[in-house]
Amino acid sequence: MRFVLCVAASLGVAQMAEGQTGAMAADVRWRPTPAQGTLIHILVNPNSESTELGVTGSIAGQQLHFERDPSGEFRALAPIPVNAMETIPFSFAVIERADTSHRMIRIPVQPTEYRSSRLSVDPRFTSAPDEALQARIRSESARSAEVSRRSHFTPPLWHGAWIRPRPSPITSEFGVQRMFNGELRSRHTGVDLDGDTGDPIFASNRGVVSLVGDFYYAGNVVYLDHGRGLITIYMHMSEVLVEEGQLVETGEQIGRVGATGRVTGPHVHWTARYGRVSVDAMSLFELEIPERATSLDSGN
Numbered sequence: 001m002r003f004v005l006c007v008a009a010s011l012g013v014a015q016m017a018e019g020q021t022g023a024m025a026a027d028v029r030w031r032p033t034p035a036q037g038t039l040i041h042i043l044v045n046p047n048s049e050s051t052e053l054g055v056t057g058s059i060a061g062q063q064l065h066f067e068r069d070p071s072g073e074f075r076a077l078a079p080i081p082v083n084a085m086e087t088i089p090f091s092f093a094v095i096e097r098a099d100t101s102h103r104m105i106r107i108p109v110q111p112t113e114y115r116s117s118r119l120s121v122d123p124r125f126t127s128a129p130d131e132a133l134q135a136r137i138r139s140e141s142a143r144s145a146e147v148s149r150r151s152h153f154t155p156p157l158w159h160g161a162w163i164r165p166r167p168s169p170i171t172s173e174f175g176v177q178r179m180f181n182g183e184l185r186s187r188h189t190g191v192d193l194d195g196d197t198g199d200p201i202f203a204s205n206r207g208v209v210s211l212v213g214d215f216y217y218a219g220n221v222v223y224l225d226h227g228r229g230l231i232t233i234y235m236h237m238s239e240v241l242v243e244e245g246q247l248v249e250t251g252e253q254i255g256r257v258g259a260t261g262r263v264t265g266p267h268v269h270w271t272a273r274y275g276r277v278s279v280d281a282m283s284l285f286e287l288e289i290p291e292r293a294t295s296l297d298s299g300n
């Protein structure tokens, strides 16, 4: 079966021939323009009035969570990894009672220009960590991954506009490629916001405190689970003011700026992650905020 892929500048639409049903008949759109290292919305219109429809899907190995808009269209948040190629496969299924039809389309991805920064640092920061330290880093990385796994089971908690954790300038952007002593060692997976030790750090949206840790790289760190796979992370705090399991509202103070972990000075490193994929937290501000017909969350 052949189909034509029409891609407009800011809105992609895959159109199907007549007479097709299920996933084959669905129109797929996305917005804003998918770019490396960003979050987007994928919209699947099943072109059916049926109330017994469901949509499932995945991108970059991450499960997506489709919710139906009042218009009948299904919408899910989706991550575009920083290393995505020119197109990224999006697999989905439209489920109607016992019928499931699967489809895969390729979503075009715009490249993002990432700067490189060259740092000269003490070799003890770039040499291989000893065994005990490797074990610590592995265990912290497993705890971090567990937050992502659990988030897929958390109901959507975030709502309304996103805010920066600090109303201060960005001192290092997401995606900067770091050359340590002339060697490419890592990519910056967060946004650094300026601050002095003790300055407040605010929750960028409503969520539940999923992890509070004292990590080797991140220092004193707070993970907020916003539900349905989306989390934000706040690193290098001098003081943490929340506890695991606590529900925090947008703008609520969760900690204070510090220089804990592997850093050279006080700031807050802010990361957004969908599932296991880190994306530019600034792309949260480009998302259209959907009206939620029903609220699944408690409180308010």
Ligand SMILES: [Zn+2]
Pocket: 172, 188, 190, 191, 192, 268, 269, 270
């Ligand atoms: Zn950083």
